Amino acid sequence: MNEALEEILDEFEEIEDRMEKFEFLHDLSDELNQLPTEEWTDSTRIDGCQSEAHVKVWIDSGLVQFRGGADASIVAGLMGIISIAVHGQTVEYVRALQPEFLARTGLLNSLTPSRSNGFRNIFSRVKIAIGE
Amino acid sequence: MVVPRTDFPILNREIHGKKLVYLDNAATTQKPKVVIDAMNNYYENYNSNVHRAVHLMAGEATDSYESCRTTLKNWFNAERAIFTSGTTEAINLAAHAWGKENLRSGDVVLMTEMEHHSDIVPWQLLADDLDIELRYIPVKEDFTLDLEAFDASLDGVKLVCIVHTSNVLGVRNPIEYVIEKSHSIGAKVLIDAAQGVPHKQIDFEKSGADFMAMSAHKMMGPTGIGALLVTEEIFQSMRPFMGGGDMIQTVTLKGSTYQDNEHKFEAGTPKIAEAIGWKAALDYMANIDLEAEHSRLVEIAKWTSSQLEDLGATIYGRYSEQDAAVVSFLFDNLHPEDLAHYLDAMGFAIRTGHHCAQPLLERLGVKGTARASFYLYNTMEEAVEFIEAVKYVLEKFG
Ligand SMILES: Cc1ncc(COP(=O)(O)O)c(C=O)c1O
Numbered sequence: 001m002n003e004a005l006e007e008i009l010d011e012f013e014e015i016e017d018r019m020e021k022f023e024f025l026h027d028l029s030d031e032l033n034q035l036p037t038e039e040w041t042d043s044t045r046i047d048g049c050q051s052e053a054h055v056k057v058w059i060d061s062g063l064v065q066f067r068g069g070a071d072a073s074i075v076a077g078l079m080g081i082i083s084i085a086v087h088g089q090t091v092e093y094v095r096a097l098q099p100e101f102l103a104r105t106g107l108l109n110s111l112t113p114s115r116s117n118g119f120r121n122i123f124s125r126v127k128i129a130i131g132e
Numbered sequence: 133m134v135v136p137r138t139d140f141p142i143l144n145r146e147i148h149g150k151k152l153v154y155l156d157n158a159a160t161t162q163k164p165k166v167v168i169d170a171m172n173n174y175y176e177n178y179n180s181n182v183h184r185a186v187h188l189m190a191g192e193a194t195d196s197y198e199s200c201r202t203t204l205k206n207w208f209n210a211e212r213a214i215f216t217s218g219t220t221e222a223i224n225l226a227a228h229a230w231g232k233e234n235l236r237s238g239d240v241v242l243m244t245e246m247e248h249h250s251d252i253v254p255w256q257l258l259a260d261d262l263d264i265e266l267r268y269i270p271v272k273e274d275f276t277l278d279l280e281a282f283d284a285s286l287d288g289v290k291l292v293c294i295v296h297t298s299n300v301l302g303v304r305n306p307i308e309y310v311i312e313k314s315h316s317i318g319a320k321v322l323i324d325a326a327q328g329v330p331h332k333q334i335d336f337e338k339s340g341a342d343f344m345a346m347s348a349h350k351m352m353g354p355t356g357i358g359a360l361l362v363t364e365e366i367f368q369s370m371r372p373f374m375g376g377g378d379m380i381q382t383v384t385l386k387g388s389t390y391q392d393n394e395h396k397f398e399a400g401t402p403k404i405a406e407a408i409g410w411k412a413a414l415d416y417m418a419n420i421d422l423e424a425e426h427s428r429l430v431e432i433a434k435w436t437s438s439q440l441e442d443l444g445a446t447i448y449g450r451y452s453e454q455d456a457a458v459v460s461f462l463f464d465n466l467h468p469e470d471l472a473h474y475l476d477a478m479g480f481a482i483r484t485g486h487h488c489a490q491p492l493l494e495r496l497g498v499k500g501t502a503r504a505s506f507y508l509y510n511t512m513e514e515a516v517e518f519i520e521a522v523k524y525v526l527e528k529f530g
Pocket residue numbers: 158159217218219220221248250251295297298299324326327347488
């Protein structure tokens with residue numbers, strides 16, 4: 001796991017109050033390279049989010065590129081974490097990364113891949129984009 | 133009787149270290165201890181299959197299971213009560229067992245824009261098979277049905293399907309008018325009473341409806357069981373669509389004959405513990421002054437909606453006497469999904485999303501709403517706490 005991601009997950013683990021976790025998450029949406037709304041299309045849409053959530057993932061010179069945008073701030077924050085986890089990392093690194101790290105934020109009420117679990121679906125999109 | 137909160141063990145639960153305030157009752161209600169105990173008692177003391185064996189426990193299980201049906205028929209004043217897994221299966225049963233037998237190519241099924249997906253999709257599937265026409269009664273700006281449009285859409289209609297009370301708007305529809313008018317042109321009427329029955333003891337026979345669908349879990353009973361109430365006339369015109377054990381009289385390799393009671397439509401081992409739990413819920417409800425409680429809850433909903441409006445929310449619904457205590461709302465500056473997560477962090481359970489009524493939301497011009505729905509164990513204090521929590525979220529994240 002890269003250092004920036006480690007730091008963030010440590011921080012989440014230190015914060016006990018759930019509302020404070022959300023405030024921290026809120027700020028992480030700033031870390032996200034924005035996918036402008038003009039580029040939101042059916043192919044960028046993430047299913048399973050109640051909000052509009054869009055990501056674009058591609059590979060440039062062997063490094064994973066991640067852009068995202070969402071109208072709900074929590075989803076944007078989660079995208080911020082995923083961006084820190086994968087943006088600019090090598091394909092091999094991202095391939096080895098498992099979505100379970102998200103549980104360390106302590107923010108997931110359910111780990112089941114389901115309609116209401118857009119979080120997992122965003123991560124799956126990354127995996128699909130790198131050919132997994 | 134005002135419902136003692138101590139009757140509901142789950143209300144003592146903490147959520148993320150905070151006291152639970154459960155406001156997602158339109159999705160499912162909590163269960164009183166008597167319901168949980170009745171189901172446990174069955175599994176601990178007389179678990180057996182029903183209708184089959186002669187041993188003592190089988191007799192006890194059969195009596196308990198069937199006594200739910202008797203209670204249900206008495207509660208709703210219905211001639212026929214067929215157990216299903218819930219409202220959804222009840223409507224699908226009506227579509228298959230009655231619709232397939234009684235509708236012909238070119239017949240019209242009239243629904244409303246307010247229907248839950250459970251009362252749209254079964255008819256769409258049937259339309260694929262039978263070449264029937266589907267029509268929808270529009271919803272007006274004031275969140276009520278356009279009855280003039282209804283009057284004008286009746287040509288060729290054989291079945292009208294209407295939700296008693298909307299799970300999104302809380303609006304209680306004028307089913308009396310719809311039933312009378314539909315019958316005057318010879319159409320049958322199916323009522324989706326999922327959100328109606330938790331709040332009122334409905335007299336099925338007096339209502340004049342031909343079908344009524346419901347789920348136990350929305351009226352303090354367990355999940356996994358519900359019913360389709362039908363008149364004797366409808367019952368006799370239905371044909372089983374699920375075959376198997378329990379529904380037959382005789383089976384030979386040439387063909388079979390069926391039971392002539394409700395079992396005909398309840399193939400396989402039925403929902404025994406669930407029926408026993410549902411009966412306990414109905415008995416529990418019988419001790420509650422539902423009318424007084426309903427007025428109390430509508431007052432709470434009215435107060436909550438006006439407070440939310442003061443905070444800048446748009447409200448989708450109205451709160452007249454017979455409506456349900458369901459408050460759908462949206463803030464411009466706060467996504468409902470975010471709001472629901474923040475409220476969850478503070479112990480409040482609300483629902484967000486399309487509430488399985490996408491055509492209605494499209495009509496309202498929104499993708500989803502936040503919804504707080506109140507039930508018997510909810511208090512005015514909880515509504516006040518809820519508003520305080522929303523204020524806090526708006527200050528922090530709005
Ligand atoms: C109006 C209405 N109809 C039908 C249903 C479906 O009920 P069930 O999922 O119990 O079958 C619901 C439940 O959400 C409802 O509110």
